[in-house]
Amino acid sequence: MKHLVWVTAILLLARAASAQEKLPVILPYNHMNIRELYLDSSNHHTAFKPILHVDTSAMYTQEDPVKRSLLYRKLFQEHLLEFRNKEYNVFIDFLPDFQIGKSREGNRTTWLNTRGAIIQANIGTKFYFESSFYENQGKFPYYLDQYIRKNDIVPGQGAIKDYSEGKAFDYNYANALLSYTPNKYLNVTAGYGQNFIGDGYRSLILSDIQFSYPYLRLTGNLGNVQYTAMWAQFMDKHSKDFAAAYSDLGYYKKWGVFHFLDWNVNKRLTLGLFDAVIWPDADSSGRKRGFDWSYMNPIIFLRSAEFSEGSSDNALVGANFKYKLLPKTTIYGQLVLDEFKIKEVFGGKGWWANKQSWQLGFRSFDLFKVKNLDLQGEYNAVRPYTYSYKSTLINYEHYNQSLAHPLGANFQEVLGIATYRYKRWYGRGEIMYAKYGDDPDTKTNFGHDISKPYTTHPNEYGNWIGQGIKTNLLYAQGTVAYVLNPKYNLRVEASLAARRLKNDITGSKTDLIFNFGLRSSFRQFYYDF
Template sequence: MNWRFNIYKALVWFGVLLIAINVSGQLDLFPLQQDYIEESRYSYGDLDSATHTSILPFSVKDSELSESYFYNDTSLYYSLLAAKVFKDDLFSINEEDFVLRINPLFDFRGAKDLIDTSTYADTTLFIQNSRGFKMDGKIGKRLFFQTGFLESQSYLPSWQKTYADTNLVIPGMGRHKAYKDNGFDYAQSYGWVNYFPAKNINLFFGHGKMFSGHGYRSHLLSHQSFNFPHLKASATLLKGKLKAMWSLAALQSLTRQPLGEVPESLFKKKSATFSSISYLVGKRVELSVFETNIWKRYSEFSGTVPLNGLAYAPVPLLGYLTQRVDSLQSARIGFNGLLKISNRIQFYSQYLIETEGLQLGIRINELGIKGLRVQAEYNQANKVTEMDPLVSFSHLNEGLGHPVQDTFDEVF
């Protein structure tokens, strides 16, 4: 456990946080942010819930939750200014078959690290200055869309600065540029279109993140790396007991191609396919298998490599069973399990074959006191898989799974 990180967050002594993504409500996908994720986990822990929960983000349309579950507004009165800042959309159109909302995003924070005694920490105020916007809406009852942009400048604690300097990225936020002395300048954009042609079929295309598993961490696919473009299709069968998902994604390294006639060469790219099959066994058990294939898209000898035709086949396990031996593809397979002991207690697990990555966890809701929640989780990996960076399980120098890409043991 990184105690410095916990203390750093606890010592935030100044902050102004006006995040419209939380204020205005969600028309479609619940964000992959920890408060939404954890509230969803506890809600789906009820034995009456029959929702597949091993793949995130959850869709509001496909969900048993509503925005009011997360944010119950108890205020009896708003001034005009407070209502505009904290409650109302900055701009909105609300018709029966068309909704459009536009809101600003702001995140202003400042902190001191009292544990670090270095000159850098003693003379630096660790600030976060983020500004952006979010636009979302829907057309009819089946088509949803969202887009947003966030620009940030930050001064990071020593251990985060070392990570950013070494990996050339801000954790989960992509590439950065220098900002004044010791600062970082970075930005991110996201967006998607989500369509439900039928009640049990979902088609998604966008630029964002995914997550596989029931825990805080994931060995299989985590939201800790940067956004990536991906196409995703899913279908629910057998009266909701079986759910199949397939996704094709575009990833890249931070190694550039040889400089040609352009002023700045492109980064070397790779592709990925993700597939999952989950099954609900009664009301208490959910079992799923998750497959990842990384497809090489660049060769030092021939340049761009065409994408293997198998990548387009939405057949689970096909890539894993037919993986090639000529370094053009790498594959991983893993499993998720969830057991609901009662409405309040869940056990969950995960296993990744290639690294012998194991996860065991328990989640307890209202442990004797209303609102008290307890979660404990153990993660380990016993193998490190060395491979060509152009088929490695990474995106922009960050692993697609657990942030520690080495052998490790972790308890929290």
């Protein structure tokens, strides 16, 4: 019913429009097609996602020389419902994700039953609207099952309810986006979903691995500079005691403000500067603070403003870069400073509050001159206690998941991803290896779990990446898919994943996971942790 109301409103607004020419379609880039931005000879702003673009090729359904039945066109060529007009475009699709699989650990039969729907619409070239909703039931491999039960959330998707006598989970999630671009200099976006800052597979600044959250984003473009200011509200799902006592108020909320300045120095080099401040909606006694209007200042680097307020809000700063080394090869990287004292950093003693993270990677397209054969390699490292704070009320986390990397902190990671497309065939291979220091129990804090307060660090000095229970994680996955309908990415897909976790407490745990299904989605879920 909610979606029907939106569609009706869009159609009524469209009839009031005065455009005389047939207009193109506004669509968001996704991980399947963003490669075109890196291959373009000009230097685009690619770091802050989602990115909207005008797609003239999608204005009208291409004429098929062979007359097809309605069922054939809807399954393989068109959106389920299409309303194309000289003033507006509206697309409505059903998004299934039906999977069946097998996990060797515990000899588990896994499955997923997702029914989703999405509405996409634009009025002229200034308004774009998107809304989607997904109802899910699923049974997951053992390591994901344990993660879900511990954190009370399916990674990136939603809170859980027991299903099938506690053997599976019931959950749902939704996303929405409304974008207005009055001119080439400004875009205003309000949404309920995820954002991503960076050019890599992972982001150490702001990632899209977590559950949806409400946000308001202003983006300005002037010459070769793009500036973005975003305000968002997050939830602290750890505050269960508070939620039980004040059920009408729900979980504790926290707020975040993000600024990102992206400068295309030339056609090869792009430099970005970033800052963020997280502050609580209320303190531990329940005293309301709400949105802090002093953070409405859209100017980058608010540390001085945050300090002038006399607060101990959680502030981070960072940098992002990319450089087109070759016409089809781009290198990129990130640096995040959570705490930074030059004396301690260069003292070399491993002070606990030396909280930094860094990334270095590359993207290479049409490898060995094979069209659509792409390769990506990446290294990530995060020092202990980075992203953590005195309380989960103010740490760099939303709905029990990090706003940055799924491994939290106190780790090093190297990964490689290869993809290949041929007509409607798609193949993807990934291998990831990580070393991190885990905690022997729930009370000890060696800096891996960012939900633990950093005040519980056992040592003032001598803190290094990998301290604690040394853990090795190896994850590899291969996927083959045949795209039935590119309009809404309907595909038949098969995948095989291998995961091995080894440390001195649990020993070596190995799992082999096979999945087969009919899928339709553009969002990427991260289970490689």
